[in-house]
Amino acid sequence: MKNNIPLLEVKNLHAQVDEVEILKGVNLSIFKGEIHAIMGTNGSGKSTLSKIIAGHPSYQLIEGEILFKGKDICLLDPESRSHLGLFLAFQYPVELTGVNNEAFLKAAVTAQRQSKDLPPLNSLEFTSLLLEKLKLVKLDKNFLARNVNEGFSGGEKKRNEIFQFAVLDSELAILDETDSGLDIDALKSISNAINELMAKKAKSIILITHYKRLLEYIKPDFIHVMHNGKIIKTGDASLANTLEEKGYDWLKPNFK
Numbered sequence: 527m528k529n530n531i532p533l534l535e536v537k538n539l540h541a542q543v544d545e546v547e548i549l550k551g552v553n554l555s556i557f558k559g560e561i562h563a564i565m566g567t568n569g570s571g572k573s574t575l576s577k578i579i580a581g582h583p584s585y586q587l588i589e590g591e592i593l594f595k596g597k598d599i600c601l602l603d604p605e606s607r608s609h610l611g612l613f614l615a616f617q618y619p620v621e622l623t624g625v626n627n628e629a630f631l632k633a634a635v636t637a638q639r640q641s642k643d644l645p646p647l648n649s650l651e652f653t654s655l656l657l658e659k660l661k662l663v664k665l666d667k668n669f670l671a672r673n674v675n676e677g678f679s680g681g682e683k684k685r686n687e688i689f690q691f692a693v694l695d696s697e698l699a700i701l702d703e704t705d706s707g708l709d710i711d712a713l714k715s716i717s718n719a720i721n722e723l724m725a726k727k728a729k730s731i732i733l734i735t736h737y738k739r740l741l742e743y744i745k746p747d748f749i750h751v752m753h754n755g756k757i758i759k760t761g762d763a764s765l766a767n768t769l770e771e772k773g774y775d776w777l778k779p780n781f782k
């Protein structure tokens with residue numbers, strides 16, 4: 527049975543960047559265990575939506591609400607949103623020179639636990655957590671000693687995001703173009719890791735993608751199409767086939 531409160535609820539969201547309105551009334555409800563894909567042409571506002579949900583400081587909310595587990599998160603900083611269980615993977619992951627993966631995750635997990643009044647994990651517990659999740663994403667142990675994203679291949683960066691999502695045990699991940707720049711083997715293996723994480727239906731994800739390819743490996747419950755800052759169409763997984771066949775133009779309001 528479905529819990530009545532969505533995990534994430536976005537209501538009439540209007541947002542701007544540099545004084546320009548980009549999102550023009552987005553509505554979206556995501557329940558626990560669901561996979562939602564957001565598709566749409568370049569510049570339709572997909573990344574802006576993910577950044578405003580994560581609380582990126584350059585993006586201003588001008589109208590509407592973002593509720594996470596029923597709580598209005600609009601005034602929370604990104605770190606507090608993350609502590610509540612939100613995980614955002616950027617379309618272009620940043621490199622952190624001089625910070626190794628293990629130290630980065632230790633700080634993140636400790637801060638997350640602190641926000642729940644939990645003591646830090648001891649090193650044995652932390653190491654076993656990391657090893658378990660490394661296995662899930664099929665990354666080697668020596669990966670922990672490398673600086674975050676520095677010199678990582680496209681596939682490793684994306685795998686690292688899924689690894690972070692797994693280690694932080696977030697409830698909702700927004701994965702922005704996780705499939706971009708991946709060869710077919712990397713795509714399959716990342717999809718397997720995501721499917722494994724989703725298997726218990728305890729987490730939810732928003733997959734932002736241009737391509738049907740990813741959705742052949744990860745089956746979404748819903749597909750939304752964004753255009754000009756709004757969701758103009760929502761359908762089930764079969765919508766991906768229609769979009770592949772017909773493109774986006776037929777959905778656009780003034781298309782003749």
Ligand code: ADP
Pocket residue numbers: 543544548566567568569570571572573574575584
């Ligand atoms: P998508 O991810 O769907 O390709 P984006 O959300 O990145 O679209 O962009 C939507 C629109 O907002 C585009 O017209 C883009 O140029 C504009 N935009 C996004 N970020 C910025 C920014 N930081 N400064 C100025 N314009 C931006």
Ligand code: MG
Pocket residue numbers: 572573574617702
């Ligand atoms: Mg984008």
